Amino acid sequence: MRVITGTARGRKLEAPKGRSTRPTTDRVKESIFNIIQFDIEGRRVLDLFAGSGQMGIECLSRGAESCVFVESDPAAQKVVERNIAATGFEGSSRLIRGDAFGALSSLRGQKFGLILLDPPYGGELLNQALRQIAEIDILQTGGIIVCESAREDLIQPLEEPYRVKKQYRYGAIAITTFTREEAE
Structure with missing residues (x-):
């Protein structure tokens, strides 16, 4: 696993065991x-x-201002820390150790331009995260949510100003993007 492009291009990343x-x-x-x-x-x-x-990390390598990483598994948290250090992004990164829903609550009042969601497949975690993101309204206007799921997982639509931008299929994987439009 490597960084594809940008300032950390080619850097090798660890994966949790x-x-x-x-x-x-x-x-x-x-x-x-x-x-x-x-x-x-x-x-x-x-x-x-x-x-x-x-x-x-790929986003940071491509010029993102900053990234907040949220991870609940202690072994994966250590891997995230090592990968951030290996790519030199300590100054623009923050790791929240804990579950996604507690982390979202703690982020209330902040705004993000890009939210990446790739929870375990097959459960209700993705829809639960989407509902909480919309409820606490942490996506900036014009921002994007990228959801990775199993192709058969059903993703519930969100109420306005959020809307599905596009859906893509890659074998057994689905990518769904949401955007937050400007309120009229």
Whole structure:
């Protein structure tokens, strides 16, 4: 697993051992960054189910202003820390150790331009996270939420000003993007 492009291009990243986390495949990661490539620079990023931190680190490498990583697994937290250090992004990163929903509550009042959601597949975690993000309204106007899920997972729509921007399919994986439009 490596950083694809940007200031940390080619840097090798660790993945947590075991099956508690599932790193995004290179093909899907490349596809996601093709989708959002013009929506990263200068933005504050939230990597909510960080795992190894590879997605948030890729954003930082591509010019994101900062990234908040949220991870509940202690072994994965250590991997995120090592990956941040290996890429030199300590000054623009913050790791919240704990579950996604407690972290979201603690982030109330902040705004992010890009939110990355890649929870374990098959559960209700993705929809629960989307509902809480909309409820506490932490996505800035024009911001994007990128959701990675199993193709068969059903993603519930959000109420305005949030809307599904686009859905993509990559084999057994689905990528769904939401945006927050300006209120009329």
